[in-house]
Amino acid sequence: MRDDEHDVEYAVSVRDVSKNYGDVEALKDLSLDFPRGQLTSILGPSGCGKTTLLKIIAGLLSPTSGEVEVNGKTVTGPGPDRAFVFQDFALLPWASVIRNVAFGLELRGVAKSERESIAQKYIKNVGLSGFENSFPHELSGGMRQRVGLARALSVDAQVLLMDEPFSAVDEQTRRKFQEDLLSLVQQESKTFIFVTHSIEEAVFVSDQIAILLPRPSRVSEIIKPTGIRNKGTDNIRRDPEYLDIVDRIWASLRSYVE
Amino acid sequence: MRNRPLFLKLLSAVIVFGAWEIAGRIPVSYAFPTFLESMSALATLTLEGTIFTAYAETLKPLVVGIIISAVLGIGIGLWTGLSAKFDWLFSPIFVVMQAAPLAALIPLLIMVYGIGLTSKVLVVCIMAMPVIVLNTSGAVRNTPDTLKEMGRAFLGTERDLLLKIVIPAASPIIFAGLRLGVSAGFIGAILSELKITPTGVGDIITYSRSIADYPSMYAAIFSIIVLAVLFLNLLERVERHLFKGNIRGYVSD
Numbered sequence: 001m002r003d004d005e006h007d008v009e010y011a012v013s014v015r016d017v018s019k020n021y022g023d024v025e026a027l028k029d030l031s032l033d034f035p036r037g038q039l040t041s042i043l044g045p046s047g048c049g050k051t052t053l054l055k056i057i058a059g060l061l062s063p064t065s066g067e068v069e070v071n072g073k074t075v076t077g078p079g080p081d082r083a084f085v086f087q088d089f090a091l092l093p094w095a096s097v098i099r100n101v102a103f104g105l106e107l108r109g110v111a112k113s114e115r116e117s118i119a120q121k122y123i124k125n126v127g128l129s130g131f132e133n134s135f136p137h138e139l140s141g142g143m144r145q146r147v148g149l150a151r152a153l154s155v156d157a158q159v160l161l162m163d164e165p166f167s168a169v170d171e172q173t174r175r176k177f178q179e180d181l182l183s184l185v186q187q188e189s190k191t192f193i194f195v196t197h198s199i200e201e202a203v204f205v206s207d208q209i210a211i212l213l214p215r216p217s218r219v220s221e222i223i224k225p226t227g228i229r230n231k232g233t234d235n236i237r238r239d240p241e242y243l244d245i246v247d248r249i250w251a252s253l254r255s256y257v258e
Numbered sequence: 259m260r261n262r263p264l265f266l267k268l269l270s271a272v273i274v275f276g277a278w279e280i281a282g283r284i285p286v287s288y289a290f291p292t293f294l295e296s297m298s299a300l301a302t303l304t305l306e307g308t309i310f311t312a313y314a315e316t317l318k319p320l321v322v323g324i325i326i327s328a329v330l331g332i333g334i335g336l337w338t339g340l341s342a343k344f345d346w347l348f349s350p351i352f353v354v355m356q357a358a359p360l361a362a363l364i365p366l367l368i369m370v371y372g373i374g375l376t377s378k379v380l381v382v383c384i385m386a387m388p389v390i391v392l393n394t395s396g397a398v399r400n401t402p403d404t405l406k407e408m409g410r411a412f413l414g415t416e417r418d419l420l421l422k423i424v425i426p427a428a429s430p431i432i433f434a435g436l437r438l439g440v441s442a443g444f445i446g447a448i449l450s451e452l453k454i455t456p457t458g459v460g461d462i463i464t465y466s467r468s469i470a471d472y473p474s475m476y477a478a479i480f481s482i483i484v485l486a487v488l489f490l491n492l493l494e495r496v497e498r499h500l501f502k503g504n505i506r507g508y509v510s511d
């Protein structure tokens with residue numbers, strides 16, 4: 001299936017990456033390419049190494065063997081070309097929303113007035129205008145994750161790494177987020193790497209889905225739901241092709257769920 | 259009701275002082291004066307100026323000891339919290355210090371450092387420092403990993419992580435340690451004046467007891483408690499000013 005896509009450029013390439021935690025082989029010889037400007041989901045049951053893979057791409061963990069390239073350069077640590085959205089938000093509880101959003105820029109040494117005007121713009125983008133001076137504990141789970149998202153957007157990295165960003169928010173908020181994510185992918189010319197354990201979520205938001213199987217994990221299958229991408233958010237969820245793909249993925253995963 | 263906390267504080271003060279007054283009138287013991295007697299003795303001590311000269315003396319070892327304990331204690335606590343090696347080296351010393359019966363150490367201190375200011379400062383430090391060190395290092399060690407990871411992901415240097423993440427995250431527990439340390443330091447300062455040489459407030463206590471002027475004795479004890487409470491309140495205010503979000507709750511609530 002890959003042969004007709006020679007011209008696609010990859011923003012991130014993972015090559016033969018293995019990762020052991022002591023005796024536990026979390027990843028084994030995993031290779032995967034992430035097309036530039038698209039959203040790739042990493043889907044798999046919990047404990048199969050999704051977070052591990054994402055942190056290796058982020059440069060927060062080093063692989064036991066193999067390597068990761070971002071824009072052709074080998075990753076040796078965190079870099080300005082990647083930004084991370086954390087599953088548990090990782091907000092500073094003692095800092096206001098605006099300081100949290102501007103925190104990535106603060107660590108890069110951007111002057112206060114400049115970073116706050118950039119932060120302001122992304123706070124508005126994610127729909128949190130008016131909450132600049134609130135503290136994280138005053139916000140709902142969904143709003144906290146919007147802060148985490150705004151923080152990642154404001155450093156303007158080319159690659160956005162998202163570790164189950166919607167898993168800690170309620171179902172309604174989650175659906176709204178998935179729709180917002182689709183329009184974000186269209187607006188921003190960024191590469192999104194999106195970890196999830198929800199089949200429906202993966203099919204709804206992705207250009208490409210990599211299915212990971214445990215353990216030690218490797219990519220068992222790559223699915224591209226191209227047919228449903230242009231159907232508009234309102235129609236996707238009852239599209240026959242959408243339902244088909246969801247079923248197909250479930251069929252290949254069900255044997256791994258006890 | 260906005261002034262509820264203030265109202266409750268006043269109410270509890272009235273109850274405590276009322277109980278004191280009643281206990282003094284029964285009397286529980288001939289050596290236990292009433293609240294009003296003690297307050298009038300305090301007024302006399304204040305008008306004569308005795309209490310001010312006494313505090314000028316007592317505050318010296320207290321303030322010096324608390325400053326040393328706070329600076330050194332937080333410093334060592336950060337260090338042992340960040341490095342397993344230093345933890346291994348230093349923590350046992352402070353655990354022992356915290357557990358040691360201070361009264362038994364005082365003769366030893368006098369033998370080595372004499373009966374001057376040094377010994378008294380050391381008593382304050384021995385009382386105040388261990389809890390500051392142990393709280394600081396424990397808090398630093400328990401910084402949420404995901405916050406540190408976030409700092410690294412957004413390109414923070416080691417120094418950024420320490421100043422902008424580890425210390426602010428640890429600050430509620432560091433301040434709790436400071437508050438406990440300061441209270442213990444007050445005890446240490448009075449203890450040193452009772453056990454080493456009677457100076458300052460310790461002298462008022464010792465002297466008025468020897469001439470059976472119990473109201474003055476209780477006035478002196480009362481004044482030191484009031485001072486300690488005021489000081490702790492001040493500390494709380496500083497903390498609230500420095501770390502607003504911390505007081506109001508944690509994200510993981």
Ligand SMILES: Nc1ncnc2c1ncn2[C@@H]1O[C@H](COP(=O)(O)OP(=O)(O)O)[C@@H](O)[C@H]1O
Binds near residue numbers: 044047049051
């Ligand atoms: N720091 C660690 N030490 C030891 N084992 C770990 C560590 N982190 C993850 N693991 C193990 O590696 C496997 C993959 O974990 P993870 O990447 O978190 O999976 P996922 O994100 O898919 O749920 C799990 O079996 C987990 O127990």
Ligand SMILES: [Mg+2]
Binds near residue numbers: 050051164
């Ligand atoms: Mg995970």
